[in-house]
Amino acid sequence: MDFKSSEMIPGPRTEDHLPHTAQAAVKIVIVGGFGVGKTTMVGSVSEIRPLTTEETMTQAGIGVDDNYGSESKTATTVAMDFGRISITDQLVLYLFGTPGQERFWFLWNGLFEGALGAVVLIDTRRLEVSFDVMGRLEERGVPFVVAVNSFPDAPRYPVGELRTALDLSPEIPIIECDARRRASSRDVLMTLMRFLHSLAMSGALT
Numbered sequence: 046m047d048f049k050s051s052e053m054i055p056g057p058r059t060e061d062h063l064p065h066t067a068q069a070a071v072k073i074v075i076v077g078g079f080g081v082g083k084t085t086m087v088g089s090v091s092e093i094r095p096l097t098t099e100e101t102m103t104q105a106g107i108g109v110d111d112n113y114g115s116e117s118k119t120a121t122t123v124a125m126d127f128g129r130i131s132i133t134d135q136l137v138l139y140l141f142g143t144p145g146q147e148r149f150w151f152l153w154n155g156l157f158e159g160a161l162g163a164v165v166l167i168d169t170r171r172l173e174v175s176f177d178v179m180g181r182l183e184e185r186g187v188p189f190v191v192a193v194n195s196f197p198d199a200p201r202y203p204v205g206e207l208r209t210a211l212d213l214s215p216e217i218p219i220i221e222c223d224a225r226r227r228a229s230s231r232d233v234l235m236t237l238m239r240f241l242h243s244l245a246m247s248g249a250l251t
Contacts, residue, residue, distance in 0.1 A: 075140060081168045
């Protein structure tokens, strides 16, 4: 079959190619409840055009999905978000954002496979949705840090109170962030990498 050049499927953009200096790649998952900012974080920090699987929300989700605090959202992730960021010339992070709605959580197991660590993104207006998220990570032995996304109308709490409310052990880092800002999202990832390094040095990370 003869295809015209305009009909050919384009290949990756030059800027999406993996840097030739890359020597190691690490898989990181970004998890959290519905509407906490996972897609936003992946999109803000990724150095490549992020892959998203957002679909328009329909009437079928009414009474099923808990969208408290995110009533204005019109789309939701149904599979995953994917991005990439180079931490150094040699180290690359592959970022996988999980779907937040509980009816899509069955996809999490596959996304967790091979993940070295995770970012748990939380909204202080809905702390309760974080318990199941962190429980799933703990069951699979995936180390994580907690990132508090700064929504304008969300209450702010001291780190100590958040640690108590979330029942977190003292060594798990808690960091505030603005998922819309690349620098802030990158700080979260750097916090996770330092935490993973400390676990590796102590022998707790195998």
